[in-house]
Amino acid sequence: xxxxxxxxxxxxxxxxxxxxxxxxxxxxxxxxxxxxxxxxxxxxxxxxxxxxxxxxxxxxxxxxxxxxxxxxxxxxxxxxxxxxxxxxxxxxxxxxxxxxxxxxxxxxxxxxxxxxxxxxxxxxxxxxxxxxxxxxxxxxxxxxxxxxxxxxxxxxxxxxxxxxxxxxxxxxxxxxxxxxxxxxxxxxxxxxxxxxxxxxxxxxxxxxxxxxxxxxxxxxxxxxxxxxxxxxxxxxxxxxxxxxxxxxxxxxxxxxxxxxxxxxxxxxxxxxxxxxxxxxxxxxxxxxxxxxxxxxxxxxxxxxxxxxxxxxxxxxxxxxxxxxxxxxxxxxxxxxxxxxxxxxxxxxxxxxxxxxxxxxxxxxxxxxxxxxxxxxxxxxxxxxxxxxxxxxxxxxxxxxxxxxxxxxxxxxxxxxxx
Amino acid sequence: xxxxxxxxxxxxxxxxxxxxxxxxxxxxxxxxxxxxxxxxxxxxxxxxxxxxxxxxxxxxxxxxxxxxxxxxxxxxxxxxxxxxxxxxxxxxxxxxxxxxxxxxxxxxxxxxxxxxxxxxxxxxxxxxxxxxxxxxxxxxxxxxxxxxxxxxxxxxxxxxxxxxxxxxxxxxxxxxxxxxxxxxxxxxxxxxxxxxxxxxxxxxxxxxxxxxxxxxxxxxxxxxxxxxxxxxxx
Numbered sequence: 061x062x063x064x065x066x067x068x069x070x071x072x073x074x075x076x077x078x079x080x081x082x083x084x085x086x087x088x089x090x091x092x093x094x095x096x097x098x099x100x101x102x103x104x105x106x107x108x109x110x111x112x113x114x115x116x117x118x119x120x121x122x123x124x125x126x127x128x129x130x131x132x133x134x135x136x137x138x139x140x141x142x143x144x145x146x147x148x149x150x151x152x153x154x155x156x157x158x159x160x161x162x163x164x165x166x167x168x169x170x171x172x173x174x175x176x177x178x179x180x181x182x183x184x185x186x187x188x189x190x191x192x193x194x195x196x197x198x199x200x201x202x203x204x205x206x207x208x209x210x211x212x213x214x215x216x217x218x219x220x221x222x223x224x225x226x227x228x229x230x231x232x233x234x235x236x237x238x239x240x241x242x243x244x245x246x247x248x249x250x251x252x253x254x255x256x257x258x259x260x261x262x263x264x265x266x267x268x269x270x271x272x273x274x275x276x277x278x279x280x281x282x283x284x285x286x287x288x289x290x291x292x293x294x295x296x297x298x299x300x301x302x303x304x305x306x307x308x309x310x311x312x313x314x315x316x317x318x319x320x321x322x323x324x325x326x327x328x329x330x331x332x333x334x335x336x337x338x339x340x341x342x343x344x345x346x347x348x349x350x351x352x353x354x355x356x357x358x359x360x361x362x363x364x365x366x367x368x369x370x371x372x373x374x375x376x377x378x379x380x381x382x383x384x385x386x387x388x389x390x391x392x393x394x395x396x397x398x399x400x401x402x403x404x405x406x407x408x409x410x411x412x413x414x415x416x417x418x419x420x421x422x423x424x425x426x427x428x429x430x431x432x433x434x435x436x437x438x439x440x441x442x443x444x445x446x447x448x449x450x451x452x453x454x455x456x457x458x459x460x461x462x463x464x465x466x467x468x469x470x471x472x473x474x475x476x477x478x
Numbered sequence: 479x480x481x482x483x484x485x486x487x488x489x490x491x492x493x494x495x496x497x498x499x500x501x502x503x504x505x506x507x508x509x510x511x512x513x514x515x516x517x518x519x520x521x522x523x524x525x526x527x528x529x530x531x532x533x534x535x536x537x538x539x540x541x542x543x544x545x546x547x548x549x550x551x552x553x554x555x556x557x558x559x560x561x562x563x564x565x566x567x568x569x570x571x572x573x574x575x576x577x578x579x580x581x582x583x584x585x586x587x588x589x590x591x592x593x594x595x596x597x598x599x600x601x602x603x604x605x606x607x608x609x610x611x612x613x614x615x616x617x618x619x620x621x622x623x624x625x626x627x628x629x630x631x632x633x634x635x636x637x638x639x640x641x642x643x644x645x646x647x648x649x650x651x652x653x654x655x656x657x658x659x660x661x662x663x664x665x666x667x668x669x670x671x672x673x674x675x676x677x678x679x680x681x682x683x684x685x686x687x688x689x690x691x692x693x694x695x696x697x698x699x700x701x702x703x704x705x706x707x708x709x710x711x712x
Contacts, residue, residue, distance in 0.1 A: 383555075385583055388557070
């Protein structure tokens with residue numbers, strides 16, 4: 061019965077209270093968004109590569125190597141020679157080694173030059189192999205396999221004809237339009253950068269650059285597709301390689317050998333170790349983000365406190381009337397605590413919905429621009445304690461105005477003349 | 479039998495400056511009493527004492543046979559809910575509630591008055607409607623007018639309905655006519671007295687306006703009964 065009264069009272073002041081709810085909703089949306097992105101970043105990175113024991117590339121930062129080879133973030137500082145690839149592949153402890161050649165793109169999606177064995181050996185998540193949704197791995201020189209997002213966003217199916225662009229980025233001016241590819245396979249969605257990649261063979265990378273020099277076509281040299289097919293398309297370089305070991309025990313030994321290799325500056329990293337480095341880097345930013353979003357929630361609650369305290373002046377008479385008909389002081393406190401709880405609950409609910417809505421809208425941007433794959437836009441149950449904390453803090457916020465109102469009615473008695 | 483008894487009641491906000499000092503005052507059951515006093519004569523303090531919101535430093539106040547000065551604060555709140563109807567000078571109503579809900583509000587904090595209202599009219603809502611109709615607010619009730627669209631006089635009549643619902647023993651009115659013009663005032667007072675008589679309730683009306691005194695059984699001048707206010711009034 062007291063709740064109906066509190067509801068009616070709040071409803072009569074809905075124009076002011078709307079903004080309180082809005083403030084809380086926005087702060088909760090921010091908090092949820094930050095939490096969501098934080099956990100998704102972790103999941104997304106952890107999911108991206110598994111079953112690979114070593115990643116080998118040109119010497120440089122360990123983190124940089126995993127970022128460009130697996131996550132397609134940034135670019136390689138240098139290529140490595142094909143001879144090194146062959147040497148490592150022929151090591152007695154190596155079960156498999158797959159090349160990765162980057163540098164070209166297709167409508168903003170990265171092109172990965174590799175071998176057909178990549179589709180057998182590359183794993184994501186908990187040792188899940190890649191699965192073809194349609195078609196199969198490339199066989200012919202001008203065959204291509206596309207990731208799930210590429211197929212979905214560009215409407216590709218097996219049999220679609222595509223041309224690649226030189227360089228990375230959606231606005232490339234040098235097109236490899238004289239060497240069209242046909243899509244022979246579409247991969248199932250993995251929620252990793254694989255979904256945003258176009259795969260062709262390492263030989264095809266050589267083929268599309270035949271007659272090119274330093275990133276542009278050599279004038280006057282027109283080599284037909286038939287002529288290209290006849291050539292020996294032995295790649296000379298590659299960007300990085302993925303290595304699977306026969307026995308995990310030999311991983312460190314090979315890593316040391318590669319890192320100490322004199323003929324070429326190479327480095328080998330363990331994906332898990334590189335990811336660990338990434339977490340250490342990210343943790344600082346994570347904590348800063350959480351702190352900021354926590355502060356925003358606090359600001360929202362303080363805003364509500366200010367509004368509730370201000371409203372007391374106008375509600376003096378309301379309180380006096382209730383006291384005159386026998387309402388006890390705790391009724392008055394309950395009235396205000398109920399209001400602050402109500403506002404917090406509504407604000408939190410709207411905030412959660414808002415964060416889901418924003419994530420749905422931001423999802424494509426996050427995937428394309430930052431390589432961040434959001435698996436589900438819904439909120440996980442893990443956030444419930446946090447949300448309950450916000451509501452509880454909101455409810456507690458009502459205690460202070462409640463106490464002030466109680467003091468006021470005690471002083472006014474029945475003679476508040478406002 | 480006396481419904482309201484004040485015995486040696488002394489109250490001071492600050493020690494040594496008593497605002498209320500009433501040696502003896504008795505009001506009989508069913509009496510209509512006019513307590514006249516200018517502003518500053520301790521009227522507000524007396525009302526807060528009678529409703530149990532303030533406790534005197536010494537003395538005893540008895541209402542309907544119960545010594546409210548020996549009750550705990552929450553017992554006094556419950557006592558007020560059950561036995562006292564209160565009418566403010568103005569702005570008696572909660573603007574976000576309907577006319578009927580404003581009247582029914584008095585039964586929300588008192589089971590006793592709720593039970594009485596149900597016994598009298600069948601339900602609390604019906605009791606509220608009956609009172610509003612008796613007080614000439616049938617049209618406003620059926621039109622479901624919001625409280626804010628009522629005139630001041632009409633609002634005061636709704637306040638009377640709220641004070642009367644569930645027939646409390648004592649009705650206390652604090653300058654209920656000060657915002658009304660003379661004609662409205664007279665109709666209002668006559669209506670109030672009629673309703674109170676029908677229910678055999680005791681009425682205490684406090685006002686500075688001594689032209690009201692002919693309507694009442696008895697007039698008490700606060701100056702005469704309150705020894706404290708005599709010296710430093712005004």
